[in-house]
Amino acid sequence: MAEKKVTKATLNKSFWRWFYGNLTCFTQEHMQTFGYMWSMLPIIQELYSDKAEQQEKLRTYSPFFNTEPQIGSIVVGITAGLEEARANGAGDIDDEMINGIRAGLMGPLAGIGDSLIVGTYIPILLGIALGFSNGGSVAGILFYIIVWNATSIWFQRTIYMKGYELGGNAVEVIVGDRATALRESAVLLGQVIVGAMSASWVNITTSLRFGEVSLQNNLDGAFPGVVTMLFVLLCWYLMSKKKMSAVKVMGLMLLIAIVGVLIGVFDPGLSYE
């Protein structure tokens, strides 16, 4: 019996199905499961000719799946590689092993994807785009559309194919020491950038005066922008340590604003014309 091999075209089809469909039919019940099955279907159909066998192998991918879907494309690639090995008679690969890998990776990958892609990379790109678009130019928007989509699609496709090549060996690459060191360093970069973004884009000032003395001027003399920084830290504290939702924190800010205006701590000093 000749060795079964998934063709490049089928791998591409599987990748694009995941890229497009990972969340299109999202529900709280199964989240990304249907996207996963839709993506694995071409691979299963190519590896197994018997209809009943196809149905049985597809069932492997029916348990709950949810992660950051862009970085999660590596998991789909890994299972494509594992499925190919299973079709060639690798006895140690069964449903439990495949689902063990899926379940074991979706948690860590969700954390990595949320902090690095959504929490660091996208905000940096948007930050640069905001600079280019200042004053109403489309330059920043075009920059973001092109750079984000090109790099993101390249990255997702690359890790899908890498996952396929490595199969089960990919687990060590993802949660290994080197990957952890790299990730922690990228997050450190993110921490500094968030500080720079806060300083550039947030500006909260107090109008409180003691006779001739402006509190804002004195505070800025000691540490420029300290009021702004404390507000950002307060929001972070409420959400991370007090587990408040972002909507509740926004409500609290509204309350602080109203009370602050009434007692004279805040006054934007604006007018129509």
Added chain:
Amino acid sequence: MTITWFQAAMLGIMSMLAASTIACLGTTVGNYTLNRPLIASLFVGLIMGDVKGCIQIAIPMQVIYIALVTPGGTVAADLRAVSYIGIPLAYVTAKSQGLDLGGAEAAGIAGAMGALVGTVGTVQFYGTAVMNLIWQHIGWAELDKGNFKILTAVETWMPIISHLVISFIPVMLINRFGSQAVYTFREALPMDSWYMKALFTVGSMLPAVGMGILLNSVVTKPTDLIYFIFGFTIARSMGLTLIAATCVAAVFALINFQMKMNALEAKKGGAVAVDDEEEDI
């Protein structure tokens, strides 16, 4: 200035394509491209006939929602409503009041409008997720019968029905009728009233919430905050731009990476040395 039925319908279609996590155009193109307020402003601008003005309105909104992380499928605020209801309504409001679209007043209106309609988006997110249950249950039933083709239907055109009901229709109606109501705002809301002052004050505070969300996604221990304060200081006190600050941060990231790798090497080297000694014995 109002929004016509045609413009409202176009905004409705855009909101479907970009609808947060469950976008018609998928995660990368839908959610993380068209759904971002800054990017949306180009399309809203084309629909409204004023690209420059809509981008100016969207810039303060984008700052507030710079990092919208949706851990475990729960959303803080769904940006489709901020982008495709908030931007057009804030634009029409600012325009009808004769405000400078790049000015502080317009920014205040934009921030407040985004926060106001953001909750509409949250309802839409959960509504779509619930309605998709219908398609998934059809999918499970058909899969049991061995009908694999159903997967393509469940993943492509079926969720579009959810979007038509939950995105297209509400976004179109709110844009059409909301834009007529904004005319009366100016008379009802004088700038020196306490509530307008509070509105603009909260408008300046909302970006702090956005930064708080972002900080939460990168900070794991309290000492990490020192890097945040460092970044704040180099940008505010030393006047570095964002790109310049990224370069400085990259140096620290690289040093950190090399230190970590050295520590790993040392550990490995030590282990090997011990092995060698044992072999000698």
